[in-house]
Amino acid sequence: MSSIIISDAWEEDLEQIEKIERESFDNPYPFSLLRAYLQLAEGLFLVARDGNRVIGYCIGIVQYKVRGHLISIASSKEFRRNGVGSLLLQELERRFLKLGCTYSYLEVNVNNAEAIRFYYNRSYRVVRTRKNYYGRNKHGFVMLKSFKGDSGLE
Numbered sequence: 001m002s003s004i005i006i007s008d009a010w011e012e013d014l015e016q017i018e019k020i021e022r023e024s025f026d027n028p029y030p031f032s033l034l035r036a037y038l039q040l041a042e043g044l045f046l047v048a049r050d051g052n053r054v055i056g057y058c059i060g061i062v063q064y065k066v067r068g069h070l071i072s073i074a075s076s077k078e079f080r081r082n083g084v085g086s087l088l089l090q091e092l093e094r095r096f097l098k099l100g101c102t103y104s105y106l107e108v109n110v111n112n113a114e115a116i117r118f119y120y121n122r123s124y125r126v127v128r129t130r131k132n133y134y135g136r137n138k139h140g141f142v143m144l145k146s147f148k149g150d151s152g153l154e
């Protein structure tokens with residue numbers, strides 16, 4: 001794999017993003033929602049590229065001017081554990097911080113051990129459980145990372 005570049009997502013990337021979405025989630029976002037996020041999450045819909053290939057993506061939005069919400073993140077199955085997710089999250093957090101956010105948060109399925117560990121190792125902590133967040137008996141954790149005092153982000 002050559003060098004990974006993180007950049008804004010473009011309309012032309014959506015097909016590849018949808019493919020990653022489908023292989024990553026039981027209830028993937030439909031193409032139409034991914035396309036809507038291109039407008040809604042302007043500057044915070046990022047992709048990881050290896051040459052012309054999209055190998056990961058993430059979507060964030062800023063709420064109430066202070067909180068960064070990680071809507072979704074996934075990397076292509078064949079490229080996982082290669083640093084793609086870390087690069088995407090790092091760049092999204094950098095942009096949240098630049099936009100004035102004081103923290104970043106997300107929801108994750110309580111059974112998604114891999115993602116929970118991924119977030120935990122990047123300073124996110126479980127602050128709440130949202131019962132039935134993903135459907136009946138499918139609970140979610142809210143995980144949060146404060147940017148205050150985190151000089152590594154600046």
Ligand SMILES: CC(C)(COP(=O)(O)OP(=O)(O)OC[C@H]1O[C@@H](n2cnc3c(N)ncnc32)[C@H](O)[C@@H]1OP(=O)(O)O)[C@@H](O)C(=O)NCCC(=O)NCCS
Binds near residue numbers: 108
């Ligand atoms: C969670 C997810 C986005 C992480 O993406 P990723 O590209 O694998 O992320 P990274 O490679 O940066 O890090 C993953 C792990 O691989 C490790 N790693 C990174 N590069 C590595 C390398 N060269 N060799 C070995 N391990 C490596 C990281 O240290 C990390 O370990 P940790 O989680 O114990 O800290 C990915 O697993 C995914 O797409 N999951 C499915 C979708 C999903 O559940 N998304 C989250 C929804 S809330």
